[in-house]
Amino acid sequence: MANNTYIDEIITHKQAFYKTKFNGDINNIxxxxxxxxxxxxxxxxxxxxxxxxxxxxxxxxxxLQYFQWNCIQQIFPQYNIMQKPDFWLNVNKGKDxxxxxxxxxxxxxxxxxxxxxxxxxxxxxxxxxPAIDTTSYEYxxxxxxxxxxxxxxxxxxxxxGQENHIRISLAFNYRILP
Numbered sequence: 341m342a343n344n345t346y347i348d349e350i351i352t353h354k355q356a357f358y359k360t361k362f363n364g365d366i367n368n369i370x371x372x373x374x375x376x377x378x379x380x381x382x383x384x385x386x387x388x389x390x391x392x393x394x395x396x397x398x399x400x401x402x403x404l405q406y407f408q409w410n411c412i413q414q415i416f417p418q419y420n421i422m423q424k425p426d427f428w429l430n431v432n433k434g435k436d437x438x439x440x441x442x443x444x445x446x447x448x449x450x451x452x453x454x455x456x457x458x459x460x461x462x463x464x465x466x467x468x469x470p471a472i473d474t475t476s477y478e479y480x481x482x483x484x485x486x487x488x489x490x491x492x493x494x495x496x497x498x499x500x501g502q503e504n505h506i507r508i509s510l511a512f513n514y515r516i517l518p
Contacts, residue, residue, distance in 0.1 A: 447491030
């Protein structure tokens with residue numbers, strides 16, 4: 341990754357998430373996504389209501405992982421981060437969404453947006469203790485955006501409500517090592 345990768349910091353609830361744009365080969369990502377959809381038809385249910393969430397992925401997406409890991413090194417130089425993440429694929433249609441969840445205390449999380457259906461299904465970041473602060477911050481991603489945030493940041497994804505729309509993303513957890 342070139343050292344001139346632009347990373348934008350966006351402050352939410354005295355925490356931040358960071359946004360950058362993946363500029364690598366999306367054809368490889370498309371092929372890796374199709375391989376997952378062909379081999380892991382059932383997936384799993386975790387935070388998704390409707391839609392598809394794959395089981396953990398163990399191979400592929402190498403260029404994307406390397407790009408993200410280098411961005412994380414720039415944003416969080418104080419942490420020793422495991423280079424190989426746990427990650428999975430999300431495919432949501434128009435009425436599908438993800439409930440509020442976190443990705444774990446000892447993780448740096450990334451979400452890569454491969455395909456977006458429209459601008460009506462933002463990711464919404466909320467306060468860790470909603471009884472103290474009920475405000476939220478909405479961000480509507482663009483194709484090839486990568487959002488990077490601490491794994492304990494609560495967030496959810498709204499449905500867009502459009503029948504024939506499909507949104508495809510990949511979620512990654514990079515473990516913080518002691």
